Amino acid sequence: MAEETGKKRKVERRFIDAKTGEEIGASTVVTNADDVAREVTVHHVTAKGDPGKRRPIAIALWVLAIVFEVLAWLVFNGTLANLPGKLMIWLIAFIVLDLICVVVAGQLWKQANHIDPPSEANKASFFLKSQLGAILSAVAFVPIIILMLTDQDADPQTKKIGTIAAAIALAIGMGTSIDFHPASAEDLAEMEETAIELGSGTVYWTPFGHVYHLNPDCQAIINSSNIYTGDVQAAFEAGRTRACKFCANASGSDVLKDLSSTDDDTATDDAEVEADEELDEAA
Numbered sequence: 001m002a003e004e005t006g007k008k009r010k011v012e013r014r015f016i017d018a019k020t021g022e023e024i025g026a027s028t029v030v031t032n033a034d035d036v037a038r039e040v041t042v043h044h045v046t047a048k049g050d051p052g053k054r055r056p057i058a059i060a061l062w063v064l065a066i067v068f069e070v071l072a073w074l075v076f077n078g079t080l081a082n083l084p085g086k087l088m089i090w091l092i093a094f095i096v097l098d099l100i101c102v103v104v105a106g107q108l109w110k111q112a113n114h115i116d117p118p119s120e121a122n123k124a125s126f127f128l129k130s131q132l133g134a135i136l137s138a139v140a141f142v143p144i145i146i147l148m149l150t151d152q153d154a155d156p157q158t159k160k161i162g163t164i165a166a167a168i169a170l171a172i173g174m175g176t177s178i179d180f181h182p183a184s185a186e187d188l189a190e191m192e193e194t195a196i197e198l199g200s201g202t203v204y205w206t207p208f209g210h211v212y213h214l215n216p217d218c219q220a221i222i223n224s225s226n227i228y229t230g231d232v233q234a235a236f237e238a239g240r241t242r243a244c245k246f247c248a249n250a251s252g253s254d255v256l257k258d259l260s261s262t263d264d265d266t267a268t269d270d271a272e273v274e275a276d277e278e279l280d281e282a283a
C-alpha cells in the first residue's frame, strides 16, 4: 500500500481467540509504515451453534417491533390519550422497545446467516436474505417518522422530540443490523473445501479486513494491532470467507490458490480498508 517512508514503527500486536474473545498472545514488531492511529475495538465473534430458533425468534421480534411502532403512532396521534402519565414518555418508551426488538432480531438474523448461509445464485434474493435486518429496521421506523413529520395537527414539541428519537433509533437499528460481511452457501462450500485442505490449522484476520490469513506475519496484517485467530470455520462465521491472495500463493496449495480472494477483494485492499476505517475511527 503506502510507499516506504523510511520511518520505523513499532506495532504492538494482540492475538485474540475468535471463539472466546480472549487474548491468547501478544507480540511487538518493528516495521516501516505510515503513522496510522491504531486503536481498534475488540469485536466478539459469535461462537458456533445451531441456527435452530434464531430465525423464528428474529421474525417474532420484528413483528413485535412493528406492534410497538403502531403503539407509538397511536400515542402520537392521540388515540391512546387515556394512558396514565405523560404521553411523551409513552411515545419514547414505545420507540425504545421497538428499537430493542429490532437490534436483537438483527443480531440473531446475522448469526443464523453465518451458521446457515443463503445461496448467492439469485443476487436479489441473497441481498434480501442477508440484509433483512437492515430492511426491517427501516420498516420499523421510517413509516412513523413520515407520519409524524406530515401530521399537521400535532404539537410541535412532541413532533420534534418524537421525530428525533425515531430517527436516532432508525440509525442505530440499521447500523447494528447491516451485515458488513455477508456469507453465502457457495462461500460455505468453498470454506468446507478449504477446511479439508487446512485441517484444524489456525488462520488470522483483523477487525476490518475482508479475508483471513494463513501467516500471522503476512504483509497485509503485519501492522494490525488486533488479530483474531481461529480455524477456517471460525473465520467463516466472522464473515471472512476467503484466504488472502498472498498467503494462498505462499502456501503452495492449488486448492487454496483457486479459492483465494480475487480482484475485488485483495489482500492489499484488506490493509487499505483497515487503514481507512481506523483513520475514520480516530477522527
Ligand SMILES: [Zn+2]
Residues within 6 Å of the ligand: 212, 213, 214, 215, 218, 219, 220, 244, 245, 246, 247, 248, 267
Ligand atoms: Zn495474507
